[in-house]
Amino acid sequence: MESPPAKTFRFPRPDSSITTRAVALAVVLLILTISYATSLRIYFAQSREIAETRAAIATRQQRIAELQGELAQWNDPEYVKTQARDRLGWVVPGEVGFRVVGPDGKPLGGGAEIGSGPQPNDTSDDAWWSRLWGSVEAADRPAPVRKDPADKPPITEDTATADASPSATPR
Secondary structure (H helix, E strand, O other), X not given: OOXXXXXXXXXXXXXXXXXXXXXXXXXXXXXXXXXXXXXXXXXXXXXXXXXXXXXXXXXXXHHHHHHHHHHHHHOOHHHHHHHHHHXXXXXXXXXXXXXXXXXXXXXXXXXXOOOOOOOOOOOOOOOHHHHHHXXXXXXXXXXXXXXXXXXXXXXXXXXXXXXXOOOOOOO
16 A cells, blocks of 8 residues: 655745745845955055055156256256355455445345435454444443333242241240
8 A cells, every 4th residue: 555645744834935045145235245345444544544645756756857856956057156245245256246234134035225314333443452442331331221110039838937037935
């Protein structure tokens, strides 16, 4: 006799459209997205840093080119003469150089006019010893030092108690 066919038992499935495979696939995709997002963030940060570094290199190379151009100018003797005349006031032998000095003792620049105010005393004809003696006399008369009334020494406990005399108490 033949045995009746064996019955297989199956769990009843819910009527949802999400399967176990779909959930596993979603979890794997989520993990991959998170790991790639971190990597992408690092990639974009590094690419921004590379762009900033390239820009800094470009500006420094431009500055180097400017300095090399300036160095080439300083190798030209005419440029050096011009700079010595402008910056230091040097003159070539045989020329007469002069500089206009204002009442405050500072040289006046180009286009400046001399004011009609009082002129400083011309002591160019004085001998060196008379100028020396004038400085000694000026040192003997120092400017008076003004005392500020707010610069009083602070009152401390020691000075307050030192002024008070102890009272004698009879025994």
